[in-house]
Amino acid sequence: MLTISWPEMNRRDFLDKGLKALLAIGVLDINQRDELVIGHGDFRYTIDVNWGALNPEFFPVQDCHEMVFDRLGRLILLTNHTRNNVLIYDRSGKLLDHWGTTYPGAHGLTLKDEGGEEFLYLTDTVRHEVIKTTLDGREVMTLPYPRAMEAYSSANTYLPTETAIADNGDIYVADGYGMQYILQYNSRGELLRYFGGRGEGDGQFLNAHGICIDNRSGREELLITARQMNALKRFSMDGKHQQTIPLPGCYICRPVVHTDSVYLATIWSGNGSARTGFLSILDRSNHLVSAPGGATPRYEEGSLRKMYQAIQVFQHPHDVCVDADENLYVAQWNAGGTYPLKLNRV
Amino acid sequence: MMRYHRQRNAVIICCLLVTSLGMVSGQGSPRFQMSEPQVRLDSFFFFNSAAIALAMDFPGATVRYSLENEEVTAQSDEYVSPIQLTHSDTLVARAFHPDLTPSSPLRVSAYKIHPTTQVATVRTFPSPSSQYAGAGVSVLTDHQKGELNFASDTEQWLGWEVDTLRLSLAWAKPTGIRAISCSFLQNHGAWIFPPQRIVVRHHGESVGEATIEVPKQEAPTAFRLVHIKIDEKVYANLEVELLSVRLPSWHQGAGRSAWIFMDELLTFETQN
Secondary structure: OEEEOOOOOOHHHHHHHHOHHHHHHOOOEEOOOOEEEEEEOOEEEEEEOOOOOOOOOOOOOOOEEEEEEOOOOOEEEEEOOOOOOEEEEOOOOOEEEEEOOOOOOEEEEEEEEEOOEEEEEEEEOOOOEEEEEEOOOOEEEEEOOOOOOOOOOOHHHOOOOEEEEOOOOOEEEEOOOOOOEEEEEOOOOOEEEEEEOEOOOOOOEOOOOOEEEEOOOOOOEEEEEEHHHOEEEEEOOOOOEEEEEEOOOEEEEEEEEEOOEEEEEEEEEOOOOOOOOEEEEEOOOOOEEEOOOEOOOOEEOOEEOOOOEOEOOOOOEEEEEEOOOOOEEEEEOOOOOOOOEEEEEO | OOEEEOOOOOEEEEOOEEOOOOEEEOOOOOEEEEOOOEEEEOOOEEOOOEEEEEEOOOOOOEEEEEOOOOOOOOOOEEOOOOEEEOOOEEEEEEEEEOOEEOOOOEEEEEEEOOOOOOOOEEEEEOOOOHHHOOOOHHHHHOOOOOOOOHHHOOOOOEEEOOOEEEEEEEEEEEEEEEEEEEEEEEEHHHOEOOOOEEEEEEOOEEEEEEEOOOOOOOOOOEEEEEEEEEEEEEEEEEEEEEEOOEOOOOOOOOOOEOEEEEEEEEEEEOOO
């Protein structure tokens, strides 16, 4: 490796005059220090691909599925690698802690402050369960598959992908890889109701992958992704369909509400091919205003034009986490065992 | 929009690494790659002409293309408006940007078919899944392709989640047949793979077979057209057996049967 510094030479001149010969022979290239900025409008970011990198011999990941921040500002990452299902970082990307060896299908991760103590809710698509733990990994409750429901003939038909926890403690489970129901439990784990189910109706889902509580209107509502339908659906807390927000070309994983915006890792785009993901950011009116890594969002006669990837920044973004400075952390599914990357807001 | 932030640091020259993130990285900021252009083909099968539209809505990007499956370079024709095809052809397109690595080539083929091709009556065993029954089994012989995004096209695609699918073909009068083409969808994320094997039988005897390689993990969502030559004879009926793929180990549904999605079945008459 050859390092050259040129404190007094203009970089472009240097490129133009000094390196053309090297470039011409095709064995060396200049890696520009200029940083790419992606996104649109007020939501633009530089990219730190190395933010969460660790030594995979000691702390391997398989799919990095979801992330949450705790109140100490620690970023908690869930992976389905059973050497360490949970990795806990500080905001600089330093590993602080790790735990978990019994969640082979670790997928959904939600954090809830319950009377001053924070708890995690994990979904596991291999164990066919939802597991509630303390932040250091002690299991305090398990929700098995809903055998009382006629729709579920066996545990194998229940593949929960995400949870959302209401302020009253009710637990909403999205069976996004299973029968497409949203199951509402009380805080003791008793099934109260279910809604949704597989189908193309307003209140139904194809791949009800992610769910969250949306407080932006001043009251609690549910936002649920219908990933294969390229749509975000809004429901009342008792399961009544309120609105469908079409996002053509956007295969959205889970909604993350932060201040007035909704952030959605978009695992595929366009025709749904592999490695076509980007991020989707909606404003208070649920309009797509920025698509880091994607084409320019454009509305024509009130409808979003079909979205697609423009730059290959991401492989399969599966979740996005927002810090207090509105930087983004992106976990990826099926990305060669790579760690979360960070987008710094500019 | 996109721009580069300037940093006046030392330049580091090093050998390049091509990473799986679709970027070329040295030490310092990586250089990212453009994505493939978007394509819209108005008719995969056509009698007279087909139009191909391309797009890449990204500041500073251009799309260049070639026909007859030729490679695309920075000197190839720049796309400005839809391209009309009047014969079967393969278009290749790439997106270019001065600050980014050009995209991989996108290939799209359209097939001119003879308007006198006899249409068989098709029945399927079992029937398509109730969720993906399209506009009925007749869509298999209407010469209309479905959209790549099957969820936005509820008419043209038929879907089955089975180990074995059987199609029964019958002609109003015995017809000389030399080949069959089946059009499938490949979409890993939706658990849709082309079948791994197709056998065409007449009265139980095999008259044509095809084995389809299981798509690799990185294979894009795509149409898959499988052409099967069969013993050239006059047939009043044929049976087509399709064996579905077991989802491979890298797939999130590993071990389960993949869905088969089919939108067209063409039969080709014996040429006299």
